[in-house]
Amino acid sequence: MTKISKILLFGLALLSFGIAAAAEANAYVIFVSNEKDDTVSVVDSASLKVIKTIDVGHRPRGIIITPDHKTIVVCLGDDGQIAMIDANTFKVTRKLDSGSDPELLNISPDGKILYVANEDDSLVTIMDFATGNTIEEVPIGVEPEGMAVSPDGRIVVATSESTSMAHFIDTKTYKVLANILVDSRPRYAVFTADGSKVWVTSEVGGSVSIIDAKTYKILNVIRFAIPGVRPELISPVGITFTKDGKRAFISLGKANRLAVVDTSNYNVIDYVLVGQRPWHTELSPDGSTLYSANGETNDITVVDVASLRPLKSVPVGRLPWGLAIRP
Amino acid sequence: MPRMISKSKAKTLLAILSLACATGFCLSPAGAAPKTKFWNTTGDTIVKFELAPAGTTNWGPDQCKNDRDDSVDDDERLTITNVPTGTYDARMTYKDGGVCLAKSVKVVEGKIFSLEKKDLTNCTKP
Numbered sequence: 001m002t003k004i005s006k007i008l009l010f011g012l013a014l015l016s017f018g019i020a021a022a023a024e025a026n027a028y029v030i031f032v033s034n035e036k037d038d039t040v041s042v043v044d045s046a047s048l049k050v051i052k053t054i055d056v057g058h059r060p061r062g063i064i065i066t067p068d069h070k071t072i073v074v075c076l077g078d079d080g081q082i083a084m085i086d087a088n089t090f091k092v093t094r095k096l097d098s099g100s101d102p103e104l105l106n107i108s109p110d111g112k113i114l115y116v117a118n119e120d121d122s123l124v125t126i127m128d129f130a131t132g133n134t135i136e137e138v139p140i141g142v143e144p145e146g147m148a149v150s151p152d153g154r155i156v157v158a159t160s161e162s163t164s165m166a167h168f169i170d171t172k173t174y175k176v177l178a179n180i181l182v183d184s185r186p187r188y189a190v191f192t193a194d195g196s197k198v199w200v201t202s203e204v205g206g207s208v209s210i211i212d213a214k215t216y217k218i219l220n221v222i223r224f225a226i227p228g229v230r231p232e233l234i235s236p237v238g239i240t241f242t243k244d245g246k247r248a249f250i251s252l253g254k255a256n257r258l259a260v261v262d263t264s265n266y267n268v269i270d271y272v273l274v275g276q277r278p279w280h281t282e283l284s285p286d287g288s289t290l291y292s293a294n295g296e297t298n299d300i301t302v303v304d305v306a307s308l309r310p311l312k313s314v315p316v317g318r319l320p321w322g323l324a325i326r327p
Numbered sequence: 328m329p330r331m332i333s334k335s336k337a338k339t340l341l342a343i344l345s346l347a348c349a350t351g352f353c354l355s356p357a358g359a360a361p362k363t364k365f366w367n368t369t370g371d372t373i374v375k376f377e378l379a380p381a382g383t384t385n386w387g388p389d390q391c392k393n394d395r396d397d398s399v400d401d402d403e404r405l406t407i408t409n410v411p412t413g414t415y416d417a418r419m420t421y422k423d424g425g426v427c428l429a430k431s432v433k434v435v436e437g438k439i440f441s442l443e444k445k446d447l448t449n450c451t452k453p
Contacts, residue, residue: 035402036368036441078439142395162395254401277401295402296370319368319402 028285029087029326031072032293032300033060034317040074041316042090045284048302048314052090056083062104062147063322066129067111072324075102075116082116087326096132099125104188104322106147106156108171115156117144124158124169136174140167146189148198150213157198159186166200166211178216182209188280190239192263201236201250208236208250210266220266222250229255238280238322242305243287249303251278251292258292260308270308274301282323293320363407363434365390366441367399369427374398375420378410381431386418398422404439412436424453 030043033056040060042052058078065072065087072085075098082098082105085091098105101120107113107129114127124138124147141163148157155177156169166189168178183205190199191213198211208222224234235253242248247269250259257271258278275294282291283305290303293316300320302312367373376399377386390407391397399405417429419442427447434440 026286030282030291030300031063031065031085031087031324031326032316032320033063033074033322034298035059035061035295035319035321037317037319039317040072040085041320043300043314043316045289048312050314050316053317054085054090054092056085056092057081057095061321062102062117063324064105064107065324065326066107067109069326072326073105073107073114075105077101077103077119082114094132096127098127099123099134099137103145104147106149108149108153109151110153113153113171115147115149115158117147117158119143119145119161122160124156124167126171126174138169138174138176140169140176141165141179145187146200148189148191150191151193151195155213157189157191157200159189159200161185161187161203164202164205166198166209168213168216180209180211180216180218182211182218183207183221187237188239190241193241193245199239199248201239203235203237203253206231206234206236208239208261222261222266222268224250224252224255224259224268224271226252226255226257226271229257238278240281240283240290243283249281249290251281253277253279256294258290258303272303272308272310274303274310275299275313279320280322282325284325285327291323291325293323295319295321361437363410363436364439365399365405365407366439367401367403367405368441368443369419369447370401370444372398372400372422373405373419374422375418376405377418378407378415378432378434379418381414381416383416407434410434410436417442419447426451 027046032041038058040054040056041050044051057076060074062075072087074083080100081095083092084094086093098116099118102116103119105116114129116125122142126136141160143161144158145161146159158167164184166180182200183202185204186200187203188201200209209218210220233254236250237253238251240249248261256276259268260270274292275297277295278292279295280293292301299313299315301310303310376390379386393406412435415432417432419427427450429442429446
């Protein structure tokens with residue numbers, strides 16, 4: 001081997017090492033709550049393999065990561081508890097009594113306060129994250145589910161499935177500021193990044209309502225039509241905005257697709273075919289990849305955000321429901 | 328002449344009533360015994376759910392009547408009443424009119440039992 005060949009070979013080896021190291025540095029971990037297996041699957045983003053299955057408690061659904069990325073918090077519907085998982089060691093570190101049938105939860109931007117939707121009790125339970133103590137219980141409509149926190153932490157929006165309302169709650173006084181009627185069975189709520197609007201999905205109504213966060217007026221209602229799919233199968237649930245806020249991915253449940261919506265004009269740009277009954281989605285830390293938890297196919301679909309193409313299906317536990325990602 | 332109310336007003340009224348119910352009168356009493364529940368994971372909405380002692384056709388009352396909207400959607404729970412612990416056959420009528428059976432379903436009072444698509448037999452199409 002000539003000297004030049006050796007130098008070239010060494011350079012190539014160095015380059016490969018650099019690429020591998022960069023991939024490793026960009027790797028992150030995806031946590032998926034498996035409603036029927038009572039577990040949380042931990043998926044490595046680089047290999048797209050399940051690297052750990054955590055026995056967490058009964059009927060895990062709502063799942064979030066704390067703002068400091070240290071803890072995964074999961075609702076355990078059949079235990080009346082929420083579980084804390086160390087995001088690095090994957091161990092369950094503690095469980096808090098949260099009231100009956102917690103379904104979805106959220107956390108204040110400073111990571112100090114948890115907001116839990118208690119489906120059976122028609123309550124929002126407000127808890128201190130550090131102590132686990134209940135600070136307040138706020139009665140709202142029947143079967144609370146969606147739980148959004150405004151970017152400034154001042155307002156929480158909870159949705160009630162049976163009452164078909166979005167309830168705006170002041171996080172200082174715990175008073176309900178407004179009850180906004182939306183289409184049937186609202187399941188999820190999320191604020192836009194600037195806090196000016198709240199998007200609410202209605203599963204039975206088949207729509208997404210856009211509510212002005214100050215005036216509480218419904219600004220727009222997005223509806224969906226997919227050629228060859230019966231309208232009653234279109235059942236919107238989860239919402240994820242892209243990092244730049246220009247698009248929203250709406251999980252359409254029994255329609256087995258994600259709708260991609262242009263947030264500037266609320267037009268549907270495309271539908272992405274994923275696994276069966278997608279519940280919720282989550283974006284990778286760099287915003288380039290979206291993951292969809294698909295309840296009936298027991299998998300997550302990996303979607304390329306730029307091309308809107310589904311890339312791969314990754315098997316997880318039974319009835320995957322929610323996702324959280326640790327950078 | 329009777330005064331008619333519009334559909335939207337009726338919808339608002341219903342929502343207000345259920346909200347009032349939620350905040351005042353519909354909370355479960357503390358210490359109540361856990362309810363027996365059916366977890367529908369069969370993939371479709373059931374509008375009639377009956378149980379009979381296994382191997383018989385002595386169908387009990389429609390348990391969907393226990394639900395607020397007389398049905399149980401996929402991945403939703405239905406409260407089962409007046410059914411003691413035992414083994415039962417279940418008969419499910421779906422929203423589209425199809426009927427399916429599930430044989431030898433174990434029901435334990437105060438616990439949750441679930442049925443999946445693979446548990447269904449003798450399905451008849453509408």
